Amino acid sequence: MGADELAFWLRARTVGGTIIIELHGELDMLAHRELGPRIRTLVCRGDADVVVDLTAVTFLDAGGIRLLLAIRDQVARRGGVLRLIRGTPRISRILRIVRLDAAFTMLDALPHALAEDADAEDADAVGGGRPMG
Template sequence: MTMATAPDGALIVAGDIDMAGGPILEQALLERESELLAQGGGDIVVDLTGVDFMDSSGLRSMLATARSAAARQANLELRSVGPQIIRLLEITGTVDQFTIASRRD
């Protein structure tokens, strides 16, 4: 799994978000949230264009971030979410915890 920051501040993730990558993603999300707080707040945006697989550890990391963002009146926005990840969110009943900005086939 790799990550980069887009010019608009979105966290661009590529690769599988699995047991090995989940904690790395969580750390990156925490760092992004800290940056946003230092700038006065705002939504955390994650671009999942390069992600086709996410397991429960990745979901846990994103849920923790979504809850933290909600506590400060912000959102975790997911961009370019693939069908496998949408299905995971629907099966686990967590799709409403996120702002889904766009989906891909």
Template sequence: MVIEGHGFGSRERPAGFGIVVELSGEMDILAATELSGRLDEITGGRHPDVVLDVRAVTFMDCGGLSLLCRARHRAESRGGSLRLAGVAASRSVRRLLGLTGLARYFVIDEAAGLAGPLPGAAEEFPARGDAFPGLGDAYPGIGGDGDDGAAAGAAIA
């Protein structure tokens, strides 16, 4: 199924383990509203195994992040799993997961559902945050390069 809206899109494709949902464009409140029903269907079965490929996401705000969190929660509460792929390729998703500290709650698997690892992606990603204290090592642009919002976060703390 393909869903397209103003500035965003999604495309589903079966994989040997379950389903890959490729998200693209701007994942904001509008996209979350349009896509949540379909993701609820996908994660509503028994033991859903879902990969959300976010490499083509160009922008994500709290609406898009909420969409990811809801899908993860639904999949896991039904005995399934939800993995994120393409995080290394999407600066917006990578940055938001790092700034909010939510990266540790997701299984980030760059090669899941893809033909192979994305260029420049780390070869191995641990399940749930073991290597995400600052995200700087696994994800350039988060934690330490001066362009990650750390100053803003320190100002709030």
């Protein structure tokens, strides 16, 4: 990884009334600082529901947890529903240890209806060191 390449990125798309945010890489304080404003912009588009996919998250610390809590609060303020797709056993364990697994609606995979519709939607990649689109 180069000096100008960050260890995280996101891909977002809207399917129907649901915003799907795929988080990739290391979710730490830098990710919170860099991705937080971008996610806030996505979430503030409307009263949409949000699904955050954690399957590609490789690291989660207090900064990443703060990012997830910020997303939860932003979605709640907009009257939407937030659901998280479980990450690796390691990421799920961290959420369980800090007792946040019960603070989120957890899914094992993207709901079937959203997955089918998502295939027809365009996706945007946003974040450190990865090509857009």
